[in-house]
Amino acid sequence: MAATAVLALPLAACSGPLSTLDPAGPAASNIAILWWIMFWGAAALFLLVGVLYALAFYRPQMLSRFSVGQWIVGGGLIMPTIVLTALVTAAFVLGERLIPKPMEDQPPRVYAMAHQWNWQFGYDDAEGQTLQLHIPAGAPVDVVVTTSDVIHSFWVPRLAGKVDAIPGHENVLRIEADRPGTYRGVCAEFCGDGHTRMRFAVIAHAPEDYEAARAAAIARSGR
């Protein structure tokens, strides 16, 4: 965590209600760490190419002692192979941790049904539906996402990545909010004229308040 804070210092102004760099759950946090590692790595590589280019122009004698083979094998093969192998491996391991694998203590399932242009949320253990998604804070929840019409995409940037709502298919996204609060979400896949206003929120409640708050929300949207 301390490492992330140091890495993140130069761009501290990353907060925002929809910012992927202001994570509020484990999935988004891990992806933000991946981003910062890639950001600094990319910055270093970019600088390297820039310096080489400048030297080639202004101090060619410094570079011309390397043969063509050395340039191509060193810069074109060895360097990217090392960097990419490390990165692909790390990303794969992270991805494996984020996908909704079966767990011993299987998380509760909630259902996100997309329509042109709003979302309806349903629950395994409760009748009725809500217009915002209610979840307990501090524990993973599996969101089963699908659609009644065109393709949409369920995205709550502060909690996790997105997953598309595809007609005829069900996709599952595991989200978790560290603390109670309201986390804004948007539809990320273009879905027609109402795409822009297809926003929603995930409201995370303290576990002891969850059932009551959700029941109240269901009652409200039933009216």
Next chain:
Amino acid sequence: MSEQRRSNAIRLHRELHDIWKTGPGLQRLAAVNHNIIGKRFMVAAFVFFAIGGILSMLIRAQLATPNTAFVGPEIYNQIFTMHGTVMMFLFAIPMFEGMAIYFLPKLLGARDLAFPRLTALGFYCYIFGGSILIVAMLMGVAPDSGWFMYTPLSSSTYAPGINADVWLLGITFVEISAIAAAVEITVTILKMRAPGMSLNRMPIMGWYLLITAGMMLVGFPPLILGSILLELERAFDLPFFDPTRGGDSLLWQHLFWLFGHPEVYIIFLPAAGAISTIIPVFARKELMGYRAIVVAIIAVAFLSFGLWVHHMFTVGIPHLALAFFSAASALVAIPTAVQIFAWLATLAHGRPRMDVPMLYVFGFLFVFVLGGLTGVMLAMVPFNWQVHDSYFVVAHLHYVLVGGFIFPMLAAAYYWLPHVTGRLTMHRISVPAFWLIFVGFNMTFFMMHMTGLRGMPRRVHTYPAGVGWDWLNLLSSIGGFILTMGFALIVIDIVLQFRFGKPYRRNPWGARTLEWAQTTPPPAYNFASLPLVDRRADMLEPHEIGNELAAGKGYLGFTRHGWMETLGVDMTSGRPDQTIILPQTTYLPLWTALAIGAFVLCLLFKIYWWSLVPLGVTLVLCLCWTHATGLDHDHGDLEIGHGIAVPTHYEAEGAPSWWAMVFTLVCNGTLFASLIFAVFFLWLVAPGWPPTELVETGLLPPALAAITLLGAALTARMAVTANAQGGGASMLLLASAGAHVLATGLIAYLIATALPDPTSHAYAATAFFTLAYVAVHSALGLVFALFGVWRIAQGRVSARRSLDLRIGKLWHDYTALTGIFGIALVLIMPLIVSASGGGQ
């Protein structure tokens, strides 16, 4: 002595000029010369670029501040859809095609491309197809489903208007020109190089264009198939993509990105070719790592077909499969890095100097490397889940496309414009124009990385204040207007160069490739005589070669029979093996494109029965094309100079048109393979399977159809053999034609009797489409067979002049192969489906 030589040279020039010229006035519409068509392509592409640019300005005006009421979503959706569509399909691809059409023969030392009339047809198809889209936009019915047209948003249920049809039909029309260009570029590079230019002596641009054209041949068919299927769904309710009837919207995504990702490299590679050509000239050092670069380009081509799924990381594909595509996507960075380090090595080993083209090379490196780095980030699955479909992706794609195409193309423009104008650039405007573009571009798009990371999804027509996107968007908009000013300056700069640029004698940059051995602006026939290339063709001495060729000292330094002649060579070694007689100016490409255009409009306005009329006219016009080809007697081997004699291409083994048929069938075969993919994809993945009704044919009718197709191919083969031995080919071709009639009839009978209603389920729809594909090919086989008979009757075919029959043979073979496979597939699918629990 030299006096006499000069007068000989001038006489040769006059003779060639008279044969190769295009008439004035309206006769310009009959032009087929690559110099003219190439320039028209580039000008038209630039006009579309300006239109796309204006659309992008509207987007930036709309998004400059939160809650703008400038345009509503109905208009905004058309604007961004058209911006993407115009830039990808009507600017980038045609611009590279225009550049290739204009320069390729010059780089290779040929007088024209392999199929001048096809060049012209491609141009008209491009202009007409593009115009359909622009007219639709002006009438307010432009496509509005996004430039990748995801179903079901683009299906008739959710897009009932004409908008989506405009995209599907207009773009497919334009695609004809892309396929035509791809076939033509491939054949020209493989067959029409200067004598002695073996493959490993080709200028590096030749390699880039060859690989690009090859990628187009196998990259475009999935999109063409997808567009046909989607239009069939919209027009006739065949449910290929409808999840309620066994279709799947994901099929569209796969077909689209199977095309869409290679497309990105199809755009990038020619631009990288320009970079690889320009850097050595200004580094004053030949290109280092030539072989490594060739290997890298081939690697990019292969990899680019294995990473389309990285556009689909969020659609719910299993993570292990995603990991494969993630690794493949990262891997493509390696051949790219090889090229970048080869360029750096060339600079480091040379004595680099700055000039305007090199400014743009710097801009390219800066922008493209950044785009490549964010590309590697996007290839990482978890990060992609976050920023996919956000402004981060918008930033990335503009960094790679503008960095990987526009900056190199501007470098190329400044480098090669003197070739087109015969005049030099004036630095006073060129340099500030570059900096406006460079600063404006980075200001516009660098911000978007942050806007995306802060959660702004793409394709929203406005956004609320106070979520952290306001000032980023404002900066992007300001940057966009700076960028536009830069482009405006470039237009002024180019106009001024045409008008006031200083003329020069030859080769202003000190380049060492063949195109600078010409006088500039170049004559219609390019070279008065063709060069002998005895070393790598980017290490030549254009000045010396230029004088010799102009004096007629190379090959074909004369005229005969009023023929437009150029040389064909052995594919690998570059040894001359034929003299190619090119067709003269003609209006046929224009009429043919108009007929195809009428067909497209009939489909667009849903008057389907009427569409048969222009379709028939198109077929007749295509037959008219053959009037100008062929010879009425054998010519034997003809002198081409330097004591070498070769046959005309009509009498040669591997004529360009024979190879063109081979590559067209490769392209067609890719379409067929995409169809097979679709059939199995739907069975494996789509919801709503198994279907309730299966095909019930019995074994006899399909077996008969397959046997007649085989018979048609065998008799056509026997006709070629008979022709070589002196006679009897006509009867065999008539037998082949009869077999095609029978096969077409049998398949039509199968379609009518054995298929469940094609609108009932995607399974029935794919079976219908497969059989229809076979029937259409067999019907065209009938045309090919009868055409052979006709040509024999006309005396255009002899034992030596068997080209027409051998081209036909390729078609009959292909039809038999795909036909038998297609019929077998339709027979076997019910077994597979019922084995996995279908059919009641």
